[in-house]
Amino acid sequence: MNLHLHTVAPGETLHGIARKFAVKPAHLKTLNGLRSAQLSEGQTLLVRVLPEEADFPSSRDLTGGFMTYTVKSGDNLFRLSIQFHTTAQAIKALNGLSSDALSVGQVLQIPGGQSPIVVPSVPAQQTQTYQVRAGDTLFGIARKFNTTVVSIKLINHLGGDGLSIGQQLTISVQASGVSFPIPPAPQPPRPQPPFQQPPVNPPPFVTPNPIPVAAAGISEDSAKVFINLTLLNGQPFQAALRKNNPLGINPKGVQYGGKSTIFIPTQQLQMLGIDEVRNQALQFCKKIEGNYDAINTYDNGIFSYGFIQFTGQSGSLDRLLQSMQDHAPEKFNRTFRQAGISVSANKVQVQDAQGNFLTGPDAWKFIRGQYSLLTPFIQAGFDADLVFEQYRQANLLYVQPALSAQLSLNFDGGSVKVPLTVVLPAAQTQALAVSLWVNLGSSPSGAPAYLSRVLSSFAQQRGISDPSGLARVPWNEVSLFISNFQDTLLAKSKNDLAVLRAKEILASGLA
Numbered sequence: 001m002n003l004h005l006h007t008v009a010p011g012e013t014l015h016g017i018a019r020k021f022a023v024k025p026a027h028l029k030t031l032n033g034l035r036s037a038q039l040s041e042g043q044t045l046l047v048r049v050l051p052e053e054a055d056f057p058s059s060r061d062l063t064g065g066f067m068t069y070t071v072k073s074g075d076n077l078f079r080l081s082i083q084f085h086t087t088a089q090a091i092k093a094l095n096g097l098s099s100d101a102l103s104v105g106q107v108l109q110i111p112g113g114q115s116p117i118v119v120p121s122v123p124a125q126q127t128q129t130y131q132v133r134a135g136d137t138l139f140g141i142a143r144k145f146n147t148t149v150v151s152i153k154l155i156n157h158l159g160g161d162g163l164s165i166g167q168q169l170t171i172s173v174q175a176s177g178v179s180f181p182i183p184p185a186p187q188p189p190r191p192q193p194p195f196q197q198p199p200v201n202p203p204p205f206v207t208p209n210p211i212p213v214a215a216a217g218i219s220e221d222s223a224k225v226f227i228n229l230t231l232l233n234g235q236p237f238q239a240a241l242r243k244n245n246p247l248g249i250n251p252k253g254v255q256y257g258g259k260s261t262i263f264i265p266t267q268q269l270q271m272l273g274i275d276e277v278r279n280q281a282l283q284f285c286k287k288i289e290g291n292y293d294a295i296n297t298y299d300n301g302i303f304s305y306g307f308i309q310f311t312g313q314s315g316s317l318d319r320l321l322q323s324m325q326d327h328a329p330e331k332f333n334r335t336f337r338q339a340g341i342s343v344s345a346n347k348v349q350v351q352d353a354q355g356n357f358l359t360g361p362d363a364w365k366f367i368r369g370q371y372s373l374l375t376p377f378i379q380a381g382f383d384a385d386l387v388f389e390q391y392r393q394a395n396l397l398y399v400q401p402a403l404s405a406q407l408s409l410n411f412d413g414g415s416v417k418v419p420l421t422v423v424l425p426a427a428q429t430q431a432l433a434v435s436l437w438v439n440l441g442s443s444p445s446g447a448p449a450y451l452s453r454v455l456s457s458f459a460q461q462r463g464i465s466d467p468s469g470l471a472r473v474p475w476n477e478v479s480l481f482i483s484n485f486q487d488t489l490l491a492k493s494k495n496d497l498a499v500l501r502a503k504e505i506l507a508s509g510l511a
Contacts, residue, residue: 008043037128071106071209074157132167162273231382253298258291260381282430293381297368308394310366320393328385335376402437410456418467426475432505
């Protein structure tokens, strides 16, 4: 079983490359982290050469034997699944693992009995170091250095897709015995056509005209707006959006609770570094914030969207649309771009009725006032690839910051900094913490400070003198305290919202 590197030639397709190497298109997509079949000229793909009839192991295949493996330094489930041609979930199931954590010297049973693919170490002279910047993704870095997501993850022992600003990555020109070409040197300039005077203030991008209101099938009565649309799977659908009340800031504001029932398999979520606890936290947020296609345009400068809050004002919605365009470009084009909405450098762009190109807050203000421009947001909520991007960004924007936070807690012996997950070890309170990061924000005066004050007060009332004592308190007792806590340093509206979230986790847990 070998890995080869293939550079996409002009006109090549994913299915054509799969036929050439006698593998399945699904193999290529999984190995290279592709969310669609769209390829670009010069893109590099890892290709695992398999017998023509081979397929990725299913639950039936995995019962046909196993081999033992002793965990080494730097190993993780993702790396082992690549090496042994299996899945992380299959390894966990066979070994009865409840988390993704591995320890050096641990003996694992590997399903399928496959011989490992050798992933050699890479000499220093064949690598370069890259420091992660704001907005970077593994996909973007791989494209920048003409390598693959799989290569970067293997070399850097990454178990998921999450990155942090300032993180140092080793970018290699060799992985799995395959030499990755260094980006080519600049070519001599081609002859240019005769000079033409550029237009005054040219638009930053070219986009189709927005869908006319009549074509979008929009009607309304005194209470609701009805949008008749076609989902990407061809299914007709009607969305009924409740109109704003007289006290609303946006006169054309609407609210749509959402009807999406999209399910993303656990194995796919693990590709993003979303384990069971993180998934439970996101599902709690989905339940209380609305479904994947939920919309709220009531607030000034806000466009909430999806199972967790993505808003135009904070820039998170811009990042979500950028992620959809980067990872599922064909479907992004059929939804947002088709409606006249584009995104570039994490900034949404749209053209108004007078032909003016709007970006930033002006773009979102315009979108909030056009019912026809809500169509792609609803369509995206019913497509698994575009919902997957909501998971990706929700994990990056909310889950990772919440569960990696340090809290400043006051005990009788003084103040100490403690990881949030140490003092809130239960899945329920961690889900509550993620929800607070969504609603209160992650600034120093937001969720971290709020939880620090809450837990410090709880420790003092209970006579708890250290973090370990706090960690032993049942999750429902901590949640009950939060549900009654009034914080004088937090705005009343946000304090009330934090109390409400604690009551909701108490009422239903993670069910």
